[in-house]
Amino acid sequence: MPPKTKPPAPAPSSVDPDRPDLTPAARRVLETASRLFYERGIHAVGVDLIAAEAGVTKKTLYDRFGSKEQIVVDYLATRDARWRAFLAHHHDPAELSPAEGVLAVFDASREWMAAHSGKGCSMVNAHAEISDPAHPAYAVITGQKRWMLELFTQRARDVSPDAARELGRSLMLLHEGALVSDGLDVFPDAFGRARRMAAFLLSAAREAR
Numbered sequence: 001m002p003p004k005t006k007p008p009a010p011a012p013s014s015v016d017p018d019r020p021d022l023t024p025a026a027r028r029v030l031e032t033a034s035r036l037f038y039e040r041g042i043h044a045v046g047v048d049l050i051a052a053e054a055g056v057t058k059k060t061l062y063d064r065f066g067s068k069e070q071i072v073v074d075y076l077a078t079r080d081a082r083w084r085a086f087l088a089h090h091h092d093p094a095e096l097s098p099a100e101g102v103l104a105v106f107d108a109s110r111e112w113m114a115a116h117s118g119k120g121c122s123m124v125n126a127h128a129e130i131s132d133p134a135h136p137a138y139a140v141i142t143g144q145k146r147w148m149l150e151l152f153t154q155r156a157r158d159v160s161p162d163a164a165r166e167l168g169r170s171l172m173l174l175h176e177g178a179l180v181s182d183g184l185d186v187f188p189d190a191f192g193r194a195r196r197m198a199a200f201l202l203s204a205a206r207e208a209r
Helices: 024-040 047-054 058-065 068-090 098-116 122-129 138-159 161-184 190-208
Strands: none
Touching (some): 024 058, 047 068, 068 098, 098 138, 098 190
16 A cells, blocks of 8 residues: 555635734624624625624724625635634644544534534525625635535545545535535434445445555
8 A cells, every 4th residue: 555645735715713804893793794694694684783783883894894795705704714724623634544534524524513503504504595606705605615625535535546536526425415414403413424424435445446
């Protein structure tokens, strides 16, 4: 078996999850909007409500962000950055076997969803409301999913270089299915089931080499 290689990590999010660029008022706006968007939906939440709950004027809101669309972009980009930071600190792939490095993504997602995503994946939820590629948030949504696909593909490459592309796609399908099933509470422990199926695929790929 060839030695394990450590593929380059996918490009990090360009957004600092701690957002030191924000003024205190802007931070309150973003945190308030993020909570409301996730709990109630993007279209259902207007700038009047965001400003009122954040304790700022609409003028301050527009001065800081320019538009509701930009707040949506920042909400999704910041949430994505926090997820990537969470995943990066969850484990070190260099200390795991190739298969364990893949399965650790499912473990991290299960923990993230339990702690931060009681209503399901924020990107999936946002895409249900924003399907127009011209919307500035659309690229954030699809970019996050492409990043996840690249992550799975890179990690699959250490398991089976020749099958990395197809294996990465299959792992992505299992992961996204678990996200939706967990958010809808369709059945218990969706991530545990997805993880077991992923382990089966990884084992089959190793044996086929």
